[in-house]
Amino acid sequence: MTRRDPNYIDVHVGSRIRMRRQLINMSQERLGELLGITFQQVQKYEKGTNRISASRLFYAAKTLGVPVQFFFDGLPGVDAEGGLGESAGDEFVASMMTPEGIQLAKAFKDADTQTKRKLIAGLARMIVDMKT
Numbered sequence: 001m002t003r004r005d006p007n008y009i010d011v012h013v014g015s016r017i018r019m020r021r022q023l024i025n026m027s028q029e030r031l032g033e034l035l036g037i038t039f040q041q042v043q044k045y046e047k048g049t050n051r052i053s054a055s056r057l058f059y060a061a062k063t064l065g066v067p068v069q070f071f072f073d074g075l076p077g078v079d080a081e082g083g084l085g086e087s088a089g090d091e092f093v094a095s096m097m098t099p100e101g102i103q104l105a106k107a108f109k110d111a112d113t114q115t116k117r118k119l120i121a122g123l124a125r126m127i128v129d130m131k132t
Contacts, residue, residue, distance in 0.1 A: 008076065011048030013057070016071045018046040020064045022102050023109065034063045 021031055028039040028046075035042070035056060044050035052060065061068045096105060104124065111117045 006048035007051070008048075010051050012075050013052060013071045014046040014048040016073070017042075017052075017060060017064070019096070019102055020066055020070065021046075023106055024064065025106075026064070031060075031063065035059055 021028070028042040032039040032042045037056075041050065045052045057071060058068060061070065096102070104120075108117055108120050111120055
């Protein structure tokens with residue numbers, strides 16, 4: 001029996017679960033407790049190895065404080081109207097779902113003033129524009 005690769009939609013949904021969980025500083029163990037599942041099951045959802053059911057996705061959205069649609073935002077191959085096509089934000093969304101992108105988003109979210117947020121954005125821009 002051959003092992004099937006995870007469906008790209010399940011991988012995307014799982015990565016959005018992981019991104020949101022990390023943004024609110026929630027452990028896999030805690031999310032599992034709140035959903036009534038093991039942290040290993042949370043890991044499988046986040047990797048896309050196991051497909052999350054509609055009802056569990058609904059409860060995950062409530063637990064993580066986002067609408068269900070959040071998990072599908074930026075889905076590759078879906079246009080802004082929800083139809084099939086190329087999404088302009090796919091590359092941006094993919095880059096933000098890296099550990100570094102999540103760290104940057106958390107730092108920006110945790111900045112308690114507009115001045116600090118401007119400094120973070122300015123520093124990031126200066127680094128990107130540096131000639132190496």
